[in-house]
Amino acid sequence: MAAPGENLRINADRLWDSIMEMAKIGPGVAGGNNRQTLTDEDSEGRALFKEWCEEAGLEMGLDQMGNMFARREGTDPDALPVYVGSHLDTQPTGGKYDGVLGVLGGLELIRTLNDLGIKTRHPIVITNWTNEEGTRFAPAMLASGVFAGVHDLEWAYDRTDAKGKRFGDELERIGWKGNEPVGQRKMKAMFELHIEQGPILEDEGIDIGVVTHGQGLKWLQVTLTGKESHTGSTPMPKRRNAGLGMARVTELVHEVAMDYQPHAVGAIGHVEVYPNSRNIIPGRTVFTIDIRSPDKKVLDTMDARIREGISTIAEAMDISYEVEQVGHFDPVTFDEGCVKTIREAAERLGYSHRDIVSGAGHDACWINRVAPTAMVMCPCVDGLSHNEAEEISKEWAAAGANVLFHAVVETAEIVE
């Protein structure tokens, strides 16, 4: 199948206007948006998206998690659809582009295909995933997680917000609970366009991030137990100082992360020192280690090295230790074929590009478990996101949407 011609481009002005139109719904207090999931504003945003989809001749599907699926038919009724998706919900003090660019970038590519009268063999489906942000109802990426079989539907319905309202009830209240069972759709592939939410692309002056991986993480909680004793009268050789043990583990975590550059990171964030008194040698410390890597083997090796190091440190200091894993998310390796399609699209369109690892979670990370998936990223100013001041340029949005467009139509196969 021939790749689409390099002159094939989306309408950048129309995409930008649609983003600005959507941003009028649920305005924030500082120029951004507050369109949290399952609020009246979310419902209004969904209605506008549906109206636009229907104007573009798409048929809207709705599942029991409120995920929206706008379908453009292909010429082959049996061909698996190519999906494009992201989210229209925002943080309480969110930006205009996080998620929205991915959904409206998908709509724009459909509008462009319509303008040009281009048919594809595979159907194309634009998806708005419910509750990506997870601020009102934790966890994040809730509905794509149910779709991918990570979470149970009833468990998702039972999530409550700060006021005790249930997810399932609120979904029903705003009128976007569909009948379609969640997760039964089969996909040829899924592509997500998203702003980077980090500083790398802008710093390096690069148009397109080709996302190869998503960071995996482990949270370890460590308890070191020594002996509380007087800071003045305890001879140095007799001390069993849990605070000193924690300091040595802090160094260890940093060193281990530095050994796996450029992608691995590690730090101790939360610390508790007992009894936390000026003239008592700490008898006990409790602290959490956060380590991340896009490579599962590296993450596991870091974990093993840190545990071994803690054991050595504790033994040498005559203190006891416990290590408990309290959080975990496997690294994501996006589909090689989809990643290649995105990289080649960027190349063909003449955009500068680099491979990049997503430090944040996205719906694509869950969908990658059930379908070949990849992501396109475009820069954002100062790497700022989850902030009303989140900003991108029209050119960056257009570049991202053009790469998305080419990756999708190449996968969906233009019918000559």
Ligand SMILES: [Zn+2]
């Ligand atoms: Zn997002």
